[in-house]
Amino acid sequence: MKLFGTNGVRGIANEHMTPQMVMDIVRSLGTLMGNKGTVAIGRDTRISGEMLKSAAIAGALSSGLTVIDVGIVPTPSIQYYVRDHADAGIVITASHNPREYNGIKLIAGDGTEMSREDEAKIEKIYFSREFQPATWQYTGDLRHDPNANDLYMKGIISAINADVVRERKFKVIADTGCGAGSLTLPFLLRQLGCEVVTINAQVDGTFPSRNPEPTPDVLTQLSELVIKEKAQIGVAHDGDADRAVFFDETGKFIDEEVLLAMMAKYVLQQKKGTLVTPVSSSQRMLDVAKEAGVDLVWTAVGSINVARKMLEIGAVFGGEGNGGLIFPEHQYCRDGAMSCAKLLEIMAGGKKLSEMAKSVPTYFNSKTKVECHDLKAVMEKLKAEVATGQMKIDTTDGVKIWYEDGWVLIRPSGTEPIIRIFAESRTNERALELMGTGVQLVEKYV
Secondary structure (H helix, E strand, C coil): CCCCECCEEEEEECCCECHHHHHHHHHHHHHHCCCCCEEEEEECCCCCHHHHHHHHHHHHHHCCCEEEEEEECCHHHHHHHHHHHCCEEEEECCCCCCCCEEEEEEECCCCCECCHHHHHHHHHHHHHCCCCCCCHHHCCEEEECCCHHHHHHHHHHHHCCHHHHHHHCCEEEEECCCCHHHHCHHHHHHHCCCEEEEECCCCCCCCCCCCCCCCHHHCHHHHHHHHHCCCCEEEEECCCCCCEEEECCCCCECCHHHHHHHHHHHHHHHCCCCEEEECCCCCHHHHHHHHHCCCEEEECCCHHHHHHHHHHHCCCEEEECCCEEECCCCCCCECHHHHHHHHHHHHCCCCCHHHHHCCCCCCEEEEEEEECCCHHHHHHHHHHHHHCCCCEEECCCCEEEEECCEEEEEEECCCCCEEEEEEEECCHHHHHHHHHHHHHHHHCCC
């Protein structure tokens, strides 16, 4: 059985994601840790967060762990805190999922997301119910630390050239979506000398104005305000603020794949080194790497895979094409506020965001999904078929088939009985054609 998805465990609060489930996951973590050590526990703003955080604290204390409750924090904030102050971390969040969801994400002692190997060990304990509770005299000790967000913001400021940003006195429109970033991004921007206009910056776990996923269709007010206020940039967070999306000075949304590639391009101008990104990312990243004469390493989908590969090989930059950028000079995890600060540092050199977006190649994407009730069997048959051809194949995650003018990626969902098909090319017509090729391959076997 599978417990963890691509990023932690998520479900509708008090239906699938119950206090008992959270407590048992944390008891499993405590058992894996040998009933000793310190764990930092925080949450995003969801109204079910206090309930589930309490369950996590109970599970940790019953396992003999020392608990530091850090309150409401962005996921990258608690990751930054864990690296220096704890042996593990737990954040109660469902990230970008709709308001009725919640979840739990586990953090390793170095501040990265818990490894797949440790997740598998925790799953085994969870399903076997072989918890090891502490005896009464070792049932943990609970402390509170309200300083995690301040430490995190100081860390970001020290990781960029804050002085050049302050000199420019940027005007920024920030939509934190009533999520955990409401407690960090507006304050960080002011510390960087920006004039900040906020939208949805009150902490409200009902997310009254928009769902936590920062898609262009729910950010029209942000786009309009950038134009009206003559701001240089607009920024929006998802629910736990590990991602950020941006609007340029004309109010135009910056495609997340374009954001990833243009950020990689500017990082490489400062320091040469390897880039890391999932196989689902745009070919723009490959183009940027080739232009700079550096290597690009493809990983399986999921920020945990990108971050751990970056750590392993000493990459200079990495991320996913969903607004999740990773800057190793700060920490090895997706970080929305760091992305914003770094973008302002680059813009301080005189580049407008619209100009930066035009500096990377243009590609078109297409995607669809096919229902499938035996994912493993279908993918094995598909891999066997493509292996016999002359095409360039990558099986890092699913099957990616490279063509001279694009690619198609066929990969099973980690949470649903579907196979996802992504395609990319220089023209929209060819992207649609490649996606159709992928669908035909899958439909042979479903």
